[in-house]
Amino acid sequence: MGKPQLIMTRHAAKDYKSSVKPIWCPGCGHFGVQAALFRALEHLDLPPEQVAVISGIGCSSRLPAYTECYGFHGIHGRALPLATGLKVARPELTVIVASGDGDAFSIGGNHFLHACRRNVDLTCIVMDNEVYGMTKGQPSPTTGPDWHSKLMPEGTGINPLRPLAVALASGAGFIARGFSGDPNGVAKLLVEAIQYPGFSLVQILSPCVTYRPEERHWKQQVHAIGMEPTTNPVEAGQRLFADDGLSTGVFYRAVLPGYPGTVRARSDDHLAAIEAELAL
Amino acid sequence: MSAIATLEELLAHAHNLELEAVERYQELADQMVVHNQPDLVELFRTMVRVESLHVDKVRDLAADRELPRLAPWGYRWSTLESPESVPIGGESYGMTPRRALELVLASEERAYAFFAGVADSSSDPAVHQAATELAEEERQHAALLREWLTRYPAEADSREPLDMDEPVEQD
Secondary structure (H helix, E strand, C coil): CCCCCCCCCCCCHHHHECCCCCCCCCCCCHHHHHHHHHHHHHHHCCCHHHEEEEECCCCHHHHHHHECCEEEECCCCCHHHHHHHHHHHCCCCEEEEEEEHHHHHHHCHHHHHHHHHHCCCCEEEEEECCCECCCCCECCCCCCCCCCCCCCCCCCCCCCCCHHHHHHHHCCCEEEEEECCCHHHHHHHHHHHHHCCCCEEEEEECCCCCCCHHHHHHHHHCEECCCCCECCHHHHHHHHHHCCCCEEEEEEECCCCCCHHHCCCCCHHHHHHHHHHHCC | CCCCCCHHHHHHHHHHHHHHHHHHHHHHHHHHHHCCCHHHHHHHHHHHHHHHHHHHHHHHHHCCCCCCCCCHHHCCCCCCCCCCCCCCCCCCCCCCHHHHHHHHHHHHHHHHHHHHHHHHHCCCHHHHHHHHHHHHHHHHHHHHHHHHHCCCCHHHHCCCCCCCCCCCCCC
16 A cells, blocks of 8 residues: 555635636636635635535626536525525535626615625625626616716716615624735635624625626725724724725724524424424 | 835735736637647747746745735736736737737737836835846746747738638527
């Protein structure tokens, strides 16, 4: 018998990547989000089979197909309730939600509010490009009032949603923003978010180079918050209302009780109870 | 930003730089497969092969040394990503071979600047020697890419090819 072979237990970023080739447009910011997520999972050394990526509909929501982790490509706006159900049933899994500004804040807006207040231990990544890209360029809830397009030549004239302020008001305990052109910076945010024991929201500015080519300039415009995260919701609110929408980092990190069902250990009794409940 | 002080630290940076370059070129090749750009697929796959050799070389240099395990955000890059990775956002599904070569050349030049900077700033002879050697390889790559660029004159390549299916906003 030869020398025993060294068993490598560490996971590399490429181990989380599936063989499916992304159909995102070349230059799409979502490639940076994907790289950041895989680097974060590598850093945490999470086995792919212990991670589930849940999504709704949209360009961002294609992410589950591109990973070797478990995944569920759900219906529009419903990623958060799907993920909530999974986490309650399988609390030992690391559950990541991949969503976009339309999916999370418009079609899934109601679910977003309640996911924030329930504080189930999920990490919600919202790839925000301020446009519905997959359906060819309609304004989204985060689109500015004066963005002109062939569809909306005068702009919408409507103030954009402030999703981080809404999350704070709804009870989210971890609120952060990153920029997809900085995958290593986003990886750091995602590591913190995944380790946070409760609902964590990470909005990632992710340029749509096809319908919002001007968003390429975000690279020159984003800037760090320049402050440590606060645990004070009043201070966090002041920061978020003074924010220009292009600052990156962790705004708020509260100490809140997590949803109890997401921290209990899985047991056969628990599964038996679910089975009994579902029996016809 | 503090300087790279040890050979192990330099090799950890070099390994990450080359590995991420391989991964990004592979990603670009895959994108161009999806968008039916066979010339660009070939270019980026060539770069995957070239950079993979660099990964092997760094591993040989490291031999049985234990390299520090750094967090993705713990590397001392002056760029948002490792310097040899083509930055996300610069590419396009309709880019010409010349544009693609320019992106690749810029990446090689950033890698050269990184290693040359380490060589210049280090007082450790082993770090200086390894960084000089790595910088020289990047310099040679950049020279080769400049030669390749002459095959695609700028005047014949002033605009991207006509897009037969350009994106259009729809109601």
